[in-house]
Amino acid sequence: MVGATLTLGDRRLARVEAVVPVKDPHEKTIWRHTISIRDDQGNWLNPCSPFTDGSRAVVVIPGRAQNDGSVTDDPQRFVLACTSDAQGKCLGFGYRPWEGPVQGVDQRAAYNACVRMVRADYGGAGTGYTKTGMQIDVFDDFGVQQADMLAGQDFEAGWTPAGAVCVHHVRVARNVTLAELEARYTSLRGRTGDVCTPRFAREHGAIIYNRSSALP
Numbered sequence: 001m002v003g004a005t006l007t008l009g010d011r012r013l014a015r016v017e018a019v020v021p022v023k024d025p026h027e028k029t030i031w032r033h034t035i036s037i038r039d040d041q042g043n044w045l046n047p048c049s050p051f052t053d054g055s056r057a058v059v060v061i062p063g064r065a066q067n068d069g070s071v072t073d074d075p076q077r078f079v080l081a082c083t084s085d086a087q088g089k090c091l092g093f094g095y096r097p098w099e100g101p102v103q104g105v106d107q108r109a110a111y112n113a114c115v116r117m118v119r120a121d122y123g124g125a126g127t128g129y130t131k132t133g134m135q136i137d138v139f140d141d142f143g144v145q146q147a148d149m150l151a152g153q154d155f156e157a158g159w160t161p162a163g164a165v166c167v168h169h170v171r172v173a174r175n176v177t178l179a180e181l182e183a184r185y186t187s188l189r190g191r192t193g194d195v196c197t198p199r200f201a202r203e204h205g206a207i208i209y210n211r212s213s214a215l216p
Contacts, residue, residue, distance in 0.1 A: 013038045024094045032057035032083060048082035059088050062098045068126030069119060070112040070161060071097060090114035094144040103142035105207055112161035113208045120171045123185035124163025129175040137211040153211040158201020165204040166196035169214045
């Protein structure tokens with residue numbers, strides 16, 4: 001693939017500069033592609049912001065990207081996602097949407113729930129309420145991710161592909177409050193604050209969960 005030129009969906013040209021294998025938490029290989037995209041002036045530019053390890057690469061996600069950030073199953077399409085973006089991070093966490101169920105949990109559903117979680121897209125409508133650089137602790141009941149239980153973090157929310165099933169605290173209060181979430185999203189009315197626990201989230205359909213610190 002190195003040196004190959006691709007025509008993207010928006011007709012821009014992308015050139016593969018390098019391909020490097022890395023391992024996810026379960027020692028499965030993820031291929032990171034460093035790419036450049038040609039702008040209107042003919043310059044080839046890397047489209048990605050740096051990841052935590054300093055890399056600026058993309059990963060390939062099979063499927064079709066939706067406007068709300070989710071990736072639906074489509075054997076004719078694939079998504080190039082920066083490793084620093086939600087779609088790339090969720091692949092790095094070990095949620096591989098093309099694989100079969102893990103302990104009965106569909107992995108494309110888990111992947112899309114993860115994308116909602118990373119973006120703090122509580123309402124599942126494509127609007128994120130997080131802040132760049134925030135650390136979150138991801139866990140689930142089927143063994144892909146386990147909670148690190150980092151000091152200073154508390155349970156935040158339980159997630160499905162449609163967004164949060166409940167929210168204990170918001171990640172960044174200046175972006176949205178619990179009261180505003182209940183006003184904007186009928187699915188969260190009566191499901192914010194202390195009522196939202198891992199058990200409550202699980203009983204209401206959550207398939208992945210997270211802990212985080214709360215910023216004002």
